[in-house]
Amino acid sequence: MxxxxxxxxxxxxxxxxxxxxxxxxxxxxxxxxxxxxxxxxxxxxxxxxxxxxxxxxxxxxxxxxxxxxxxxxxxxxxxxxxxxxxxxxxxxxxxxxxxxxxxxxxxxxxxxxxxxxxxxxxxxxxxxxxxxxxxxxxxxxxxxxxxxxxxxxxxxxxxxxxxxxxxxxxxxxxxxxxxxxxxxxxxxxHWLKSVPLPSWPSDQAGYGLFCPNASTPVRSIPPSLHREMVARLHDDFGLPVVGFAAVDHPHYTDITPLAPDTADFLNWVKHARYLVTSDTAALHIAAGFDVPSTAFFTTIPPAMRARDYADCHAVSVPVPGLAGIQASARPGDLAALERAYQAVLGEQVGPLHRAPRIAT
Structure with missing residues (x-):
């Protein structure tokens, strides 16, 4: 000993x-x-x-x-x-x-x-x-x-x-x-490409993926904007949209029950044609499988997480007074978050439109 x-x-x-x-x-x-x-x-x-x-x-x-x-x-x-x-x-x-x-x-x-x-x-x-x-x-x-x-x-x-x-x-x-x-x-x-995953059905292809929930509300996409984000994803790329949230949109399906295991989550990201997210885990997985994405960052600079991701369109959503904060669900912070997102989405050329268009 x-x-x-x-x-x-x-x-x-x-x-x-x-x-x-x-x-x-x-x-x-x-x-x-x-x-x-x-x-x-x-x-x-x-x-x-x-x-x-x-x-x-x-x-x-x-x-x-x-x-x-x-x-x-x-x-x-x-x-x-x-x-x-x-x-x-x-x-x-x-x-x-x-x-x-x-x-x-x-x-x-x-x-x-x-x-x-x-x-x-x-x-x-x-x-x-x-x-x-x-x-x-x-x-x-x-x-x-x-x-x-x-x-x-x-x-x-x-x-x-x-x-x-x-x-x-x-x-x-x-x-x-x-x-x-x-x-x-x-x-x-790219090591994720070597991970053994369940077989994927051949008819489950050609979808955009929406992952709006991060580990804390202050880094998530506000629920009031989910429908608009899904609509933009569908309209921009002409794809049905699936995701991990309840969203009322005719071209959207909530697949939360279909991903009970981490391997399932990896699979859904791997086979997406495009990802829109504020969840950095989903973003990191997308980068591993070379899935193009639009990722939103609020309290941390995009370069801290997405600097090396060539296929990621990283969007900064600055929230005054909250830079660097790790977590928050305070009502005032979330109200400020929603205003910041509305400002970004209200730009003349929205973030999804500036992302590369994929072939359908």
Missing amino acids: QTVSILSSTADPLDEVSALTHPGSLLSPEGEIVAPYDLEVTDTPATGFLALSTVQGILNANSATFSPDYVSHRKLHVINGMGVTLGDSIIGLTALFALKRRHPQLDISLYRPARAPRYVQRLYELSAPALGNVVELPVALDALPQDDLKIDIGNHLFWPQFASMPMIDFFLWALGIPPIDVPSDEKRN
């Missing part, structure tokens, strides 16, 4: 708030690696935990930048990657596949929060055969061999760089890979 070496002899346990918002994973008093997210969603007391980055041999770019000698290693442990949302996970996995492409000898073990939503965990199950092992936290620190590479990307939402870098660049940097060394076409999530 290896001996845990704390980098600082004065390292003290984090307080309750600091433990849950710590930019990294945690080490329990029992010597287990723990995801702060799992503590939060189970309402487990977050007392007595150390920052995992204080343990010798644990690399954490938020604590100190590093440049691993990947060539000389055969085993990599990625701790608490790549988040608990579908969109972040797609991009984080893109970074891991870029690493794997450069160093195919690496045997990757990815340690995940056990309490992440099931539909997010399903993505890791689908990717595991091509990537490596996926293991649920907590795990004993002693179970990770001392000489193996160990990189902590835990709780990345609280890393300052996450809010200031395009997401794919953030994950590459967090893995010790200079983002400039990875060309733009490798940042388009």
Whole structure:
């Protein structure tokens, strides 16, 4: 059994708030690696935990930048990657596949929060055969061999760089890979094309896809505008429209019941002729399958998520006072959001018309 070496002899346990918002994973008093997210969603007391980055041999770019000698290693442990949302996970996995492409000898073990939503965990199950092992936290620190590479990307939402870098660049940097060394076409999530998906019926083709709901209302398309957006999508491209929302329009079908699994969601995006969305997960999937799209961004700049997507028409919908906000459902914020969308849609040349027309 290896001996845990704390980098600082004065390292003290984090307080309750600091433990849950710590930019990294945690080490329990029992010597287990723990995801702060799992503590939060189970309402487990977050007392007595150390920052995992204080343990010798644990690399954490938020604590100190590093440049691993990947060539000389055969085993990599990625701790608490790549988040608990579908969109972040797609991009984080893109970074891991870029690493794997450069160093195919690496045997990757990815340690995940056990309490992440099931539909997010399903993505890791689908990717595991091509990537490596996926293991649920907590795990004993002693179970990770001392000489193996160990990189902590835990709780990345609280890393300052996450809010200031395009997401794919953030994950590459967090893995010790200079983002400039990875060309733009490798940042388009094409690993999704290798994911095994259910067979697709030959008669289910030729539709536009509408995904208006993001992870928070302030980043979603206001419901009052759904019908107009569906109408524009149908009129612009001459396609029937399907989507993941209830919309009253004669050429629209709500397919929410037809996508009970993450693989089904991937399939619906993969086979769309065009996508209109404010959901970055849908956008990342569309980029992976080279599906053209129009994507709306409110509280984050489009370049933070869509910079490398050649087939994406990214539309900024600035909402005064809400730049950079992660989540909100406050009535005042949503009223401002609706006004911002109305202004964008009221432009003389609307965003869908400026998107490339597809062949029918």
